[in-house]
Amino acid sequence: MTTRAASPNPFLEDFAAHAAELPGVGQPWLDxxxxxxxxxxxxxxxxxxxxxxxxxxxxRSALEGTNDPGKAPSVARLRNAVEQxxxxxxFKGDAPKWVVDGFGxxxxxxxxSAASFALAQSTIALHVPANAKPAKPLEYEFSGQTRLLxxxxxxxxxxxxxxxxxxxxxxxxxxxxxxxxxxxxxxxIRTASNAASAIVLEDLxxxxxxxxxxxxxxxxxxxxxxRTELHVTLEGKGAEAHVSGVSVLGDGRHADVTTHIVHAxxxxxxxxxxxxxxxxxxxxxxxxxxxVAEGADGSDSRQTAKGLLLxxxxxxxxxxxxxxxxDDVKCAHGAAVxxxxxESLFYLGSRGIPEAEARALLMRxxxxxxxxxIENADIRASVWSKVEAALAKAxxxxx
Amino acid sequence: xxxxxxxxVSVGGKEILKGLxxxxxAGEVHAIMGPNGSGKSTLSYTLAGRVGxxxxxxxxxxxxxxLTALPTDARAAKGIFLAMQYPVEIxxxxxxxxxxxxxxxxxxxxxxxxxxAVSVLRxxxxxxxxxxxxxxxxxxxxxxxxxxxxxxRLEILQMALFEPSLAILDETDSGLxxxxxxxxxxxxxxxxxxxxxxxxxxxxxxxxxYIVPDRVHxxxxxxxxxxxxxxxxxxxxxxxxxxxxxxxx
Numbered sequence: 001m002t003t004r005a006a007s008p009n010p011f012l013e014d015f016a017a018h019a020a021e022l023p024g025v026g027q028p029w030l031d032x033x034x035x036x037x038x039x040x041x042x043x044x045x046x047x048x049x050x051x052x053x054x055x056x057x058x059x060r061s062a063l064e065g066t067n068d069p070g071k072a073p074s075v076a077r078l079r080n081a082v083e084q085x086x087x088x089x090x091f092k093g094d095a096p097k098w099v100v101d102g103f104g105x106x107x108x109x110x111x112x113s114a115a116s117f118a119l120a121q122s123t124i125a126l127h128v129p130a131n132a133k134p135a136k137p138l139e140y141e142f143s144g145q146t147r148l149l150x151x152x153x154x155x156x157x158x159x160x161x162x163x164x165x166x167x168x169x170x171x172x173x174x175x176x177x178x179x180x181x182x183x184x185x186x187x188x189i190r191t192a193s194n195a196a197s198a199i200v201l202e203d204l205x206x207x208x209x210x211x212x213x214x215x216x217x218x219x220x221x222x223x224x225x226x227r228t229e230l231h232v233t234l235e236g237k238g239a240e241a242h243v244s245g246v247s248v249l250g251d252g253r254h255a256d257v258t259t260h261i262v263h264a265x266x267x268x269x270x271x272x273x274x275x276x277x278x279x280x281x282x283x284x285x286x287x288x289x290x291x292v293a294e295g296a297d298g299s300d301s302r303q304t305a306k307g308l309l310l311x312x313x314x315x316x317x318x319x320x321x322x323x324x325x326x327d328d329v330k331c332a333h334g335a336a337v338x339x340x341x342x343e344s345l346f347y348l349g350s351r352g353i354p355e356a357e358a359r360a361l362l363m364r365x366x367x368x369x370x371x372x373x374i375e376n377a378d379i380r381a382s383v384w385s386k387v388e389a390a391l392a393k394a395x396x397x398x399x
Numbered sequence: 400x401x402x403x404x405x406x407x408v409s410v411g412g413k414e415i416l417k418g419l420x421x422x423x424x425a426g427e428v429h430a431i432m433g434p435n436g437s438g439k440s441t442l443s444y445t446l447a448g449r450v451g452x453x454x455x456x457x458x459x460x461x462x463x464x465x466l467t468a469l470p471t472d473a474r475a476a477k478g479i480f481l482a483m484q485y486p487v488e489i490x491x492x493x494x495x496x497x498x499x500x501x502x503x504x505x506x507x508x509x510x511x512x513x514x515x516a517v518s519v520l521r522x523x524x525x526x527x528x529x530x531x532x533x534x535x536x537x538x539x540x541x542x543x544x545x546x547x548x549x550x551x552r553l554e555i556l557q558m559a560l561f562e563p564s565l566a567i568l569d570e571t572d573s574g575l576x577x578x579x580x581x582x583x584x585x586x587x588x589x590x591x592x593x594x595x596x597x598x599x600x601x602x603x604x605x606x607x608x609y610i611v612p613d614r615v616h617x618x619x620x621x622x623x624x625x626x627x628x629x630x631x632x633x634x635x636x637x638x639x640x641x642x643x644x645x646x647x648x
Contacts, residue, residue, distance in 0.1 A: 341487070342450075343485075343487050344487045344489055346444075346447075346449050346450070346471065347483065347486065347487040347489075348489075348501075349448075349470070349471035349472045349475070350447045350448075350449075350471050350472075350474075350475055350480075350481050350483070351472075351475055351497075351501035351504070351505075351557065351561075352472050352475035352476045352501050352502075352504040352505035352508065352561070353472055353500055353501055353504045354472045354504060354508075355470070355472065357500070357504065358472075361492060361500065362489070364491065364492075365489055365490060365491030365492045366491065367491075368490075368491035369490075369491065
C-alpha cells in the first residue's frame, strides 16, 4: 500500500518567509487577525474536489506543477485618482478606525480568503464618505495575493471596476470585503483576465445594510482555473443584491462562479442571472446558494442560470440551492443547459442569414439580458466588445 | 420557375415524399392541399433546405438550377422565401435588427452593398403600415409575446421586404381569425406579380377563397394524386380528403 505524502502547503511556507514584511505589521490588532487567518489555512489546507464546495474546481491539482504561488508579485492598486473625499489607506502608519472595524472582519471564511488576508503584500482600503457620488468608477487592478476593503457610508453611491492583471502562468488570489451602510449603493463590475494559463481566485464578502444595494456583474472568459466566490449578507430591512454574469469559454478554460446570498432581514430582495457558453474543452460552473434566515419574512429572491454547450467536450455545471427558514417568502430558481435551438437556426437561415452569423446572433441573444444588467453604458459597451471577442474564440475551438 | 421531378425525401430514415412531381411557372399561384401527415410541411422544409430533410431521389430545379445541394441561406439569397407555420421567437434580437441582418445577408450573397439602419427602417415602414404592423412591434424582440395573427403578419411583411421570386406559404391560415386571415391574404395578393411564383400549402379550403390559386394539387402519402383548377379546392371541401383519395386510387 502506498500513501501519498501530505502535499506541502505553499501558503504556509510563504507566510513563514514573509510575515515580517507584510503591510502594517506590528499593529497588534492586525498581527492577531493574521495569526488567526494562517491558523485557518493550516487547519483547512488547500481546497480540492472532495470538498463539496470545490467539487467542480480542483485547486489542489491545478496548483501542482505551477510556479510557487508565493512568488507571484502582489499588486493591488487603483488606476485612477479618487474624488469627492474618498480616502485611500495603504497600511502605512496607524490604521484609522474604519479600517480596524472592517478589515478582516467579515471576509475570512475559508482557506483562500484566509490566505489572501494573511499573505497579501499589497493591500488597500477605500472609504467613501456619506452621500458621495463620484462620477468616475474606481478602477481597481490586482495580481498575486491581495486584499481590498471598501467601506461605503450611508447614502453614497460608487462604481467599482475591477480587472485581474496577472500574466500567463500567474497566480492571483484576491480577497475583497465590501461594507455598505444604510442606503449606500455599489455597482461592481469584474472584467475578465486575459491570461489563459493563469489561476485567478477571488473571494468577495459583502455586507448590505438597510435600503442599501449591491449590484455586481462578473464577466469571465475563464483561465486555466478561475473562481469567483461571492458571499452577500442582506442584513438590513429592504437591502438588495442584484448579481449577474456571463462566462464565455474557449478551449482549455475554466470559470467557476460560486455565490451565497443570505437574506438575514425582512423585505430583502436578490436577483441572480448567469449565462455560460462553453466551447472546446472547457468548463463553466455556477453554484448558487440562497439562504432565507428566520425572521427574513417578505423576502424575494430570484435565481436563473443557463448554459450553452458548443461541443461534446465542453461541460457546464449549474447547481442552484435554496434554504428557507422564514415565512411569506418568494423564491424562484431555474437552471438549464442546452444547445443552440435548431428551429431558430433554421428560421434565421431561411431568411438568408449564413449559419456562422446565425449562431453568433443567437449566442449574443442568449447572453443579452445578463450583460444588459450593467447599468453604466460605457462599461456595458466595453463588456460587450470583450464578449464578442470571446465568442469568436469559443466558436473557433473544434467541438 | 420551379420544376420538381420524382422527389423522394426522407426524414430520420423514414421516407415521407415518395416521387412528387410539381411544376410552377412565373406569375402563378399554386395551392397544395392535403390531410395531416401527407407530407405538406416536409415539402416546404425541403424546398427551404432544412437540415435533416434528405433528398434521396429526384430533383428540384429552380430557375434552371438544381437546389438540392444548396444550404438554406443560399436559397434565401436566390429568392426563395418560406412563410412558416410556427415562426420562432428569438429573445434578445429586435425585429427591426433582425430584418436588417437578414436583408443585408441576402444582399451580400448577391454582391450588393449593405443598407444602413435608416434605409432599412424607411423600407420597412412603408410596407409595415399596409399590414398594420405598428412601429412599436418592430422594436420588440422577434416574435416574443406576439399573438398568432401578429406573427403571421410579420411573416408576410418579411415576404414584402425580401421580394422573393418563389414564396412558399406553409399553413399561413392556421390560428387566424377571419379578420386576420383577410389582412394576411390582402398582403399576399398585393405581392402577386408576373415574375413571382407562390406555393400556398394548406389543410383547409378557407384561405383559398381569399388567395385564389391558378392550380390546386392534392397531396397524399407523399405524392400528388390529383391536379386541377381552383374548383378542385371546392370539390375537396365538399367531398372530403377520404373520398378524393379513394377516387384517385
